[in-house]
Amino acid sequence: MAITLENPKNAKSDKPQFSRTNPFLAKVLKNINLNGTGSSKETRHIELSLKGSGLSYVPGDALGIVPENDPELVSSLLKEMGWDEEEIVTVGKQGESLPLMEALTTYLEITLLTKKVLQQAAAFTENEELQRLILIENADQLKEYCYGRDLLDMLRDFGPWKASAQEIVSLLRKMTPRLYSIASSITANPDEVHLTIGAVRYTAHGRERKGVCSVQCAERVQEGDLLPVFVQPNKHFYLPESQEKDIIMVGPGTGIAPFRSFIQEWAVNKAPGRTWLFFGDQHAATDFLYQDELENYQHDGVLTKLDTAFSRDSAQKVYVQHKMLENSKELFQWINNGAYFYVCGDKERMAKDVNEALVTVIEKEGAMTRDEAEAYLKDMQKQGRYQRDVY
The missing domain is CATH 3.40.50.80 (Nucleotide-binding domain of ferredoxin-NADP reductase (FNR) module)
Incomplete structure (x- = not known):
């Protein structure tokens, strides 16, 4: 059997490989609102530096951002449940220990509800409405309840709760990164990546709702800040191989x-x-x-x-x-x-x-x-x- 030597080009470099599980902290170079005064929309043009990341992309690819939850929503949750923000909780498969406030801000998905969360939460309350909602014959109503509601709605609607912060935290999924189509060519903008993000804001079920990542970018991300990012290739959306094509x-x-x-x-x-x-x-x-x-x-x-x-x-x-x-x-x-x-x-x-x-x-x-x-x-x-x- 012939032995092939590993191509030195494929040898692992000492540079960290940035990815979805190990995002790169990209510096925000520019963050401006593209809409004019009086518009009902807010669309942010964001320019990020990829300097030193080794990341590259082609037109059609997406950029993933690992967002943080809205501090106002986090403090409403802590207040609703009377939780101590310093309490140490365990999250994730690796059993990472974090202060509760940090876990709710950076680690857990708190703006989306799933059937599974409601079904498991029912063990911690005697609320009859929730017990009824999770019955098999009410699957459609359960789905309808989840749509457009979040963890705070659930905690307010179906108490009183006989659960510790850890028990509620254990019901929640890890926050998923948000993907945005890249709005720049790396050939034209070496070491940079640009995004076009529409801020999502709406009212539902008597409360103001905000897109986790889009409103973070619109309201809380300043030039000079760092955002955890990674490149997500898109194999289904790309320019023609021949540049002679229209x-x-x-x-x-x-x-x-x-x-x-x-x-x-x-x-x-x-x-x-x-x-x-x-x-x-x-x-x-x-x-x-x-x-x-x-x-x-x-x-x-x-x-x-x-x-x-x-x-x-x-x-x-x-x-x-x-x-x-x-x-x-x-x-x-x-x-x-x-x-x-x-x-x-x-x-x-x-x-x-x-x-x-x-x-x-x-x-x-x-x-x-x-x-x-x-x-x-x-x-x-x-x-x-x-x-x-x-x-």
Whole structure:
């Protein structure tokens, strides 16, 4: 049997390998609100330094952030249960010991409820409503209760509790990192990674709710702070191998993020392939994210076409799919010529509407039946020419 010597390139270096389980503490270089005064949205543009991390990424990849819970929510939990924030609790499979406040802030998922948490919590209370809710025949009601509620709701709704802080903590899952599409090209921004994050805030069940990571970034992350991050490759969302291919990008709202990275990459490599971006949001005056950059790219010829849809600027709401239908003839020419088609953003409505519009364009301009148009699109997907990054 032949013995092969290990390739020295593969030899482990002394440098730590940063990953999901060992994130890199990246310094925040910039954190600005992209929306104008009067907008109902808050979208943060965040630039982080990757200097010394050895981390790299390609357009289409995501960045994971390990977030911290809102200090106000943590103190409400401590107050509700009369817990001592200094009490030492054990968390995780390794049995790590942490002060309760630190465990609730940095380690545990406290903003999401699961069926399992409620089922196990029922052992610590005689509350009849919870006992009823966890019955097998009430599975739908249990699911409905979990939706949009958190640990504080559960503790308030189903007490009094006969449980120690440790017993409640043991019910909870470890906090999961939040993933965001990378909004920069490393070729254009060496040692940096940029993100486009929409702050999630809403009212449900009589309380204000905040996205764990998005509101941390909007309200509590300052320039100079450190954020634990790692790169999450995305094998299903990537630029064509040949830069001579045309690319069509549909990214309303924060869905613009990966396309900023695509366009930067195309610009720095002086790619001959044409580019067409469909962007949409509420108001042109306050919500046209990266407007100056995009218009400069258009002026320089890097962005061949830019079509925008601002839904609240007209009596009839106009969305990106309407702009696609308006341009159906040219859109089909690009596609039929081998263009790659990308969609990023809201899975529930936008991605479905865009898919629907795309089938309609192919059906109409390709003089096909509905079934033929859908088969054409399936074929594009097989070839990797129709890619979606939806959430």
